[in-house]
Amino acid sequence: MSYRITLIPGDGIGPEVTEAVLRIIAAAGVDVDWERHEAGIPAIKRHGVTLPKPLLDSIIRNRVALKGPVTTPVGEGFTSVNVGLRKELDLYANLRPVRNLPGVRTRFDGVDLVIVRENTEDLYAGLEHVVVPGVVESLKIISSRASDRIANFAFRHAREHGRRRITAVHKANIMKLGDGLFLHSARRVALDYPDIKFDDRIVDAACMHLVMKPEQFDMLLLPNLYGDIVSDLCAGLVGGLGVVPGGNLGDFAAVFEAVHGSAPDIAGQGIANPTALLLSSLMMLRHLKEDAAADAIKAALGRALESRHVLTRDLGGTASTLEFADEVCRELERGPSA
Ligand code: NAI
Secondary structure, eight states: OEEEEEEEOOSTTHHHHHHHHHHHHHHTTOEEEEEEOOOSHHHHHHHSSSSOHHHHHHHHHHSEEEEOOOOOOSSSSSOOHHHHHHHHTTOOEEEEEEEOOTTOOOSOSOOEEEEEEEOSOBGGGOOEEEEETTEEEEOOBOOHHHHHHHHHHHHHHHHHTTOOEEEEEEOTTTSTTHHHHHHHHHHHHHTTOTTSEEEEEEHHHHHHHHHHOGGGOSEEEEOHHHHHHHHHHHHHHTTOGGGOOOEEEOSSOEEEEOSSOOOTTTTTTTOOOOHHHHHHHHHHHHHTTOHHHHHHHHHHHHHHHHHOSSOBGGGTOOBOHHHHHHHHHHHHHHOTTO
16 A cells, blocks of 8 residues: 655754654555655745645645654744644644653663643643733633543543553642643543543642652643643653654644654754654554554564664664664564564
């Protein structure tokens, strides 16, 4: 089977890790016609906007995209392309599996978490203004429609993937109305899934429990802002941002991307770890029901990481992005019995 998939290489380390991932997917024999599109700063230069219409049309047509990171200026400039894309395509669920990987040494063993983050509202609604000079108001939007929808997504995912427990994370002791509504939705939806255990934690305590005993958690369900922060914390539990994948899913389209950003501190040096985007592409292949190819790449990646011969710097090695990609390709060729 051949696929047409939208590709956003992104900027910073995006094009570097994307090239590595495309090489590995091709080596696994998956036939993809990639429709390349720019977003963010490169798109402004060519199209005058951060999210050009041909890009959005391509994703709507193909229903699946693989995306590298896109830079958002801090404290000024244009609004986040990532947030914009999620809103435009109503990609309401952000799914981030966090697992220990073979050969990646961390302080913890047995981490196997799935993070489900609401992707469309909360403080990311982008509603903020200067009330009077020196005073800014940022609006946190929480609706029962979006909260019910993400809770249902999480419970359906739990059922389909053999997960047993969902923990909602909130600050409803302080934000009794906003976070209270999110928690109330989760509790109500939980009643429809008696086979899945449900509990909740206040976000600050959840962070402490996560860094002390992460293996006690199974799935986390969070509003947008806590989801963003806690998923980076969880990435740190299993080896950092270079190894954690993600998917943005809606009813009509899915965009797969790593948790990390454009890493300006290492961009252009060819040393970024492509593992996070590669694992995101495996989520994409499973979404396309290409499980055999996903299994083969996952096994090859596992062998490459475990042997520790060719690793990028974030994992203690000296290899470049493409040297690591070539090692995974060699493992793919060798197959499991080597
Ligand atoms: P970042 O994730 O780009 O970098 C944080 C740290 O992790 C840096 O030290 C970086 O070198 C390291 N790192 C990240 N990915 C790595 C990889 N694959 N291999 C090795 N090391 C890696 O976060 P930062 O610096 O806060 O954000 C930079 C830019 O990226 C900002 O403009 C931000 O808005 C954007 N961003 C974009 C995202 C997206 O497109 N989905 C997600 C997060 C941030």
